[in-house]
Amino acid sequence: MPEDMERLSHVVSDPFVVSAREDLIHHGANPEFVHLVLRGMACRYKILPDGGRAIVALMLPGDICDLNIAILGHMDHSIGTLTDCEIVRIPRSTIEDLLDNYPRIRRALFWATLVDEAILRQWLVNMGRRRADHQMAHLFCELHMRLQAVGQLHDSFMPLTQEELGDILGISSVHAQRVVSSLRHSGLINVQASRVSVMDFDALSTFAGFEEDYLHLGDTGPARSPPGAADAT
Amino acid sequence: MPEDMERLSHVVSDPFVVSAREDLIHHGANPEFVHLVLRGMACRYKILPDGGRAIVALMLPGDICDLNIAILGHMDHSIGTLTDCEIVRIPRSTIEDLLDNYPRIRRALFWATLVDEAILRQWLVNMGRRRADHQMAHLFCELHMRLQAVGQLHDSFMPLTQEELGDILGISSVHAQRVVSSLRHSGLINVQASRVSVMDFDALSTFAGFEEDYLHLGDTGPARSPPGAADAT
DNA sequence: CGCGGCTTTGATCCTTGTCAACTACAGTGG
């Protein structure tokens, strides 16, 4: 553990700030760096043939953005910031070194990848067969738990416009607005200046049919908080 | 490479046959084995609160089913066969050994996991924002390419009932039937006894807006075919 | 022959998309 921490503290250095709505990496690219989010919210997205944007994942502090490029040849999607973010770049060679020579870190990275996959599966289920209101409630529950898990749950947390919400849930921004206001009128959430706060987590969770097991937060996996998050501050 | 092959040939032993529509592993389980598909088609699925089934991934020959349990604590979904399958069980400890001591195999497993994730992202995009006919055409294109990649593309390949198709695409079986017949009448596919064959891949691919890059088949990654597939026969 | 599973077809309803107008608000320059 000590040498792992030592190694990680070298990795997480020279953070820099990226403002909201900037791209970190584009579809098709094959860059020499992997990105780690220290603060703020970023997303993976794909641009559709009709010009629309589909957001397929949200990255919170502690999340590694694109291990893909360290293993796969090229990016099959883009990554951009949603809010102002603090980011660390990790050279591809460093990732290789971590994977090859630090078994516990490797395990942590594998764990993180599998959790990402589990979240994708849950999104897929929500997307395909649930009404937009249940789906949105579920998203808020998930973000609530994930932010809590990395100690970033501030009282109002969702820096998302309704257009961004629509791009996440696969609905139009008009419908996103209707759903937001319906959830607000039900007293489940509160909205102020594009920031959503959960009013009654239990009720929201029941409404959403939220089952947290897919987040694997209680697993025996690696350290409770993802690599990097703790060391950063 | 030689010692990798040697090791793998030990891993892929004692295959057994499982008939169609059997479960290999249940949601919540934490078994001592990982499953590798040698022949047939299996799927990951989740059961919805209303009793419905959402299929979130298809596993073809050469695919490892549930690396999850070797790293994460428990299964957040179930795995079942769709057709008769030939399966190999790999003990958890063997997976640990492969990950720890065989860098190339480890890389291959990581690669496979990331490709699975890429496929999930694509499914998420298709699910959320495309009409059912485009979505279904896209699925057929993907299966066509994946089966081709592992040398299992026979002239008629889709052993799926319309209910299963609906569970994959997130539509009702009634609507699945309407879409199937529309694709058939357009001359894009042919159907005989629950088996779909692609009539005109280029036309289907254009119709579906299919972009194969997310499958990462041409990457510099590990061996062309996933681990185990080649050794099996 | 009859049964059960899958497919096909029709009718109706619901969720959501699309179009369009209007409001609220922050920032900018005169």
Added chain:
DNA sequence: CCACTGTAGTTGACAAGGATCAAAGCCGCG
């Protein structure tokens, strides 16, 4: 201080894709 602009949120009317319900056709199998 105020008009001007751009962005985000709000609301209504209508259309479309797909769900649901129901019934009938098909077919393999005991």
